[in-house]
Amino acid sequence: xxxxxxxxxxxxxxxxxxxxxxxxxxxxxxxxxxxxxxxxxxxxxxxxxxxxxxxxxxxxxxxxxxxxxxxxxxxxxxxxxxxxxxxxxxxxxxxxxxxxxxxxxxxxxxxxxxxxxxxxxxxxxxxxxxxxxxxxxxxxxxxxxxxxxxxxxxxxxxxxxxxxxxxxxxxxxxxxxxxxxxxxxxxxxxxxxxxxxxxxxxxxxxxxxxxxxxxxxxxxxxxxxxxxxxxxxxxxxxxxxxxxxxxxxxxxxxxxxxxxxxxxxxxxxxxxxxxxxxxxxxxxxxxxxxxxxxxxxxxxxxxxxxxxxxxxxxxxxxxxxxxxxxxxxxxxxxxxxxxxxxxxxxxxxxxxxxxxxxxxxxxxxxx
Amino acid sequence: xxxxxxxxxxxxxxxxxxxxxxxxxxxxxxxxxxxxxxxxxxxxxxxxxxxxxxxxxxxxxxxxxxxxxxxxxxxxxxxxxxxxxxxxxxxxxxxxxxxxxxxxxxxxxxxxxxxxxxxxxxxxxxxxxxxxxxxxxxxxxxxxxxxxxxxxxxxxxxxxxxxxxxxxxxxxxxxxxxxxxxxxxxxxxxxxxxxxxxxxxxxxxxxxxxxxxxxxxxxxxxxxxxxxxxxxxxxxxxxxxxxxxxxxxxxxxxxxxxxxxxxxxxxxxxxxxxxxxxxxxxxxxxxxxxxxxxxxxxxxxxxxxxxxxxxxxxxxxxxxxxxxxxxxxxxxxxxxxxxxxxxxxxxxxxxxxxxxxxxxxxxxxxxxxxxxxxxxxxxxxxxxxxxxxxxxxxxxxxxxxxxxxxxxxxxxxxxxxxxxxxxxxxxxxxxxxxxxxxxxxxxxxxxxxxxxxxxxxxxxxxxxxxxxxxxxxxxxxxxxxxxxxxxxxxxxxxxxxxxxxxxxxxxxxxxxxxxxxxxxxxxxxxxxx
Numbered sequence: 001x002x003x004x005x006x007x008x009x010x011x012x013x014x015x016x017x018x019x020x021x022x023x024x025x026x027x028x029x030x031x032x033x034x035x036x037x038x039x040x041x042x043x044x045x046x047x048x049x050x051x052x053x054x055x056x057x058x059x060x061x062x063x064x065x066x067x068x069x070x071x072x073x074x075x076x077x078x079x080x081x082x083x084x085x086x087x088x089x090x091x092x093x094x095x096x097x098x099x100x101x102x103x104x105x106x107x108x109x110x111x112x113x114x115x116x117x118x119x120x121x122x123x124x125x126x127x128x129x130x131x132x133x134x135x136x137x138x139x140x141x142x143x144x145x146x147x148x149x150x151x152x153x154x155x156x157x158x159x160x161x162x163x164x165x166x167x168x169x170x171x172x173x174x175x176x177x178x179x180x181x182x183x184x185x186x187x188x189x190x191x192x193x194x195x196x197x198x199x200x201x202x203x204x205x206x207x208x209x210x211x212x213x214x215x216x217x218x219x220x221x222x223x224x225x226x227x228x229x230x231x232x233x234x235x236x237x238x239x240x241x242x243x244x245x246x247x248x249x250x251x252x253x254x255x256x257x258x259x260x261x262x263x264x265x266x267x268x269x270x271x272x273x274x275x276x277x278x279x280x281x282x283x284x285x286x287x288x289x290x291x292x293x294x295x296x297x298x299x300x301x302x303x304x305x306x307x308x309x310x311x312x313x314x315x316x317x318x319x320x321x322x323x324x325x326x327x328x329x330x331x332x333x334x335x336x337x338x339x340x341x342x343x344x345x346x347x348x349x350x351x352x353x354x355x356x357x358x359x360x361x362x363x364x365x366x367x
Numbered sequence: 368x369x370x371x372x373x374x375x376x377x378x379x380x381x382x383x384x385x386x387x388x389x390x391x392x393x394x395x396x397x398x399x400x401x402x403x404x405x406x407x408x409x410x411x412x413x414x415x416x417x418x419x420x421x422x423x424x425x426x427x428x429x430x431x432x433x434x435x436x437x438x439x440x441x442x443x444x445x446x447x448x449x450x451x452x453x454x455x456x457x458x459x460x461x462x463x464x465x466x467x468x469x470x471x472x473x474x475x476x477x478x479x480x481x482x483x484x485x486x487x488x489x490x491x492x493x494x495x496x497x498x499x500x501x502x503x504x505x506x507x508x509x510x511x512x513x514x515x516x517x518x519x520x521x522x523x524x525x526x527x528x529x530x531x532x533x534x535x536x537x538x539x540x541x542x543x544x545x546x547x548x549x550x551x552x553x554x555x556x557x558x559x560x561x562x563x564x565x566x567x568x569x570x571x572x573x574x575x576x577x578x579x580x581x582x583x584x585x586x587x588x589x590x591x592x593x594x595x596x597x598x599x600x601x602x603x604x605x606x607x608x609x610x611x612x613x614x615x616x617x618x619x620x621x622x623x624x625x626x627x628x629x630x631x632x633x634x635x636x637x638x639x640x641x642x643x644x645x646x647x648x649x650x651x652x653x654x655x656x657x658x659x660x661x662x663x664x665x666x667x668x669x670x671x672x673x674x675x676x677x678x679x680x681x682x683x684x685x686x687x688x689x690x691x692x693x694x695x696x697x698x699x700x701x702x703x704x705x706x707x708x709x710x711x712x713x714x715x716x717x718x719x720x721x722x723x724x725x726x727x728x729x730x731x732x733x734x735x736x737x738x739x740x741x742x743x744x745x746x747x748x749x750x751x752x753x754x755x756x757x758x759x760x761x762x763x764x765x766x767x768x769x770x771x772x773x774x775x776x777x778x779x780x781x782x783x784x785x786x787x788x789x790x791x792x793x794x795x796x797x798x799x800x801x802x803x804x805x806x807x808x809x810x811x812x813x814x815x816x817x818x819x820x821x822x823x824x825x826x827x828x829x830x831x832x833x834x835x836x837x838x839x840x841x842x843x844x845x846x847x848x849x850x851x852x853x854x855x856x857x858x859x860x861x862x863x864x865x866x867x868x869x870x871x872x873x874x875x876x877x878x879x880x881x882x883x884x885x886x887x888x889x890x891x892x893x894x895x896x
């Protein structure tokens with residue numbers, strides 16, 4: 001009885017977390033619009049016509065707002081335009097790898113943008129607290145680790161992504177203006193979990209093993225990080241197209257125009273690589289843990305079950321990514337597409353293989 | 368290096384192309400692509416009936432897929448071709464790299480470049496120390512993490528070269544070598560392994576002999592003579608427990624087993640995630656079901672009591688099976704066959720018996736009795752059903768039907784009495800043997816260790832030059848650093864190194880003639896003011 005109460009409390013917390021995430025997304029949108037790196041700041045920079053003299057040498061760009069070959073240049077342009085007196089030129093590093101977000105430029109947005117940004121982070125923390133409580137109570141209600149079916153697993157991956165984002169903010173608060181692009185996917189994940197909802201229940205005998213805690217958590221952590229990497233890679237592709245346009249002096253098309261407010265392509269590329277380099281050994285270990293568990297549960301360590309096959313495919317594709325980044329002619333865009341392909345294989349493994357293809361991993365709880 | 372083997376030019380070119388990274392990338396892509404049909408099409412090793420069904424419904428397309436091996440992707444020639452080429456490419460790439468690495472381990476760190484201030488990270492200090500003393504102090508502070516070499520240059524300056532992060536390449540090589548070892552062990556395991564599966568009813572047992580098993584498969588090198596001498600003497604008791612909502616809570620098999628012919632029988636328990644582990648063999652609990660018992664008394668003959676395992680048809684264990692009682696004489700058509708459905712928690716609607724729950728609560732055995740000729744050719748046939756062809760051909764005639772509770776009986780027109788005595792449970796046990804498994808586990812651990820080294824270790828080069836003394840008897844110390852891979856923030860690392868060097872050298876600000884060339888130098892200068 002008491003456990004049923006906990007389970008329904010956990011469900012209310014899902015509602016609370018999702019609602020709070022929605023508010024956070026609204027606030028991040030506010031910061032994105034009104035903040036220093038936001039649209040309005042950019043536009044006002046154009047209107048006052050103050051393109052910094054340091055802007056890329058291919059100065060024959062028809063739309064000054066989109067000059068982006070050098071981030072620090074376009075940054076100081078918007079700085080000087082939007083708050084000329086209140087802000088000293090913030091400590092922007094001249095290195096090409098250190099784009100617009102030099103240390104100390106966190107609170108450099110206008111008061112509106114700053115308020116939106118602070119509210120967004122506060123709401124994210126609150127939502128994460130609801131989210132954590134939701135997952136924890138679910139675990140207590142069913143008396144086991146709370147990742148025994150797709151609903152629970154999705155919730156955990158979403159929580160991982162939020163925690164990863166908050167950890168990033170602690171280290172690099174200047175990235176806050178990109179929160180919209182991280183919290184939107186998390187919100188989608190929350191809705192997705194809602195559609196996958198399964199009643200709280202205990203585990204079938206096949207799942208009663210400590211390997212559930214080890215194998216699934218390793219894979220969830222790796223997938224959470226690889227999700228981040230895929231998001232960064234998408235930003236990279238937009239930004240690199242934008243930079244190509246800027247270098248050629250042509251006006252970027254619709255999607256590439258978004259790149260004006262993103263960090264430099266080199267930075268994004270490096271960040272995407274580092275996240276994969278961090279997640280790949282965890283993912284490898286997760287697959288090996290799965291093989292060890294399969295040996296104990298099913299009598300063989302590997303049997304080309306659809307889930308195993310797609311785990312293998314995703315692993316091979318991410319291995320390709322790591323090799324491609326070290327191969328001339330494959331660096332940059334090609335490697336980025338391979339990264340997205342790997343994430344595609346992993347997503348396919350989670351949704352299509354769980355729901356459509358029957359196999360030994362059919363624990364979705366959806367019948 | 369001389370090449371002892373002179374292969375024809377095209378062969379050498381082909382080999383060079385095979386071991387190139389581009390080829391490896393293409394092969395990796397093909398490997399991923401080739402695996403896709405293995406998950407989307409039914410596979411023979413996993414589910415042969417599904418393959419038959421697919422072939423039956425897809426006609427020529429199905430036959431075409433069958434011909435190209437699409438129903439056994441991971442055993443097909445093209446899949447093997449891709450991974451064998453990939454591993455040939457890997458070996459071809461690894462051997463020279465191991466040689467290069469071995470040489471690099473013995474070599475001294477590279478000479479300092481002439482202009483250290485042209486490196487991305489550089490700093491300038493000054494020291495009052497003697498050049499050799501300074502070099503010794505620098506070397507001491509860098510060890511043991513850095514490998515160092517001290518050289519005296521033509522100009523009279525002393526240069527310290529340092530390098531670290533050798534374990535990155537070591538980790539990379541370890542990963543790839545372990546991957547190769549893993550593949551060899553998987554292949555060895557395949558040919559040395561065997562697997563036997565058997566349905567055992569409570570009270571009976573089996574020994575580890577190919578002939579004991581309902582199904583047995585063995586690798587090419589796993590002869591029957593190599594099977595371990597153990598016996599599962601008896602399945603003492605099978606227990607399936609369920610929760611209130613009907614979901615299964617635990618499946619448990621209590622067994623008595625002997626590790627070899629001379630050993631004392633021992634008690635053991637097998638549950639779903641906990642196989643019985645013997646010396647080289649594992650015994651798994653894979654499935655379970657019911658085995659009803661009937662006593663058949665034919666007029667004028669000795670009563671026969673028989674227990675048969677029934678096959679579950681659904682999750683609530685509605686099970687089907689058969690009892691077969693040959694007649695007195697092969698020529699006479701007086702065999703008796705029972706086709707039956709066992710329902711552990713029965714519900715009867717429209718005369719059809721099915722089960723509501725997997726637990727046995729007043730179970731019912733629905734019996735159809737036939738007489739005639741059960742098996743005219745004497746060929747092996749399923750123990751779970753009567754031959755439907757014989758029934759269709761009228762050679763087996765139905766002579767009675769009844770739903771029996773435990774203790775009830777059915778009397779046939781000829782006076783035969785069939786009594787439902789009760790039921791036991793059966794467990795499907797699987798014996799697996801793979802001697803390469805432990806080695807494979809070790810190889811896997813080494814793979815992860817190698818990956819960690821390969822992706823987390825940072826390769827760095829550092830040079831420090833202590834120039835000849837100037838007029839004020841101080842020496843200019845210039846330092847330069849190079850990050851040889853992405854990862855980490857080398858600027859911060861370099862600043863920390865310079866700060867430490869400044870401390871060990873009792874360094875002062877750089878001489879006025881030398882402009883500070885980096886933030887690090889400025890910082891140190893400021894600190895000393």
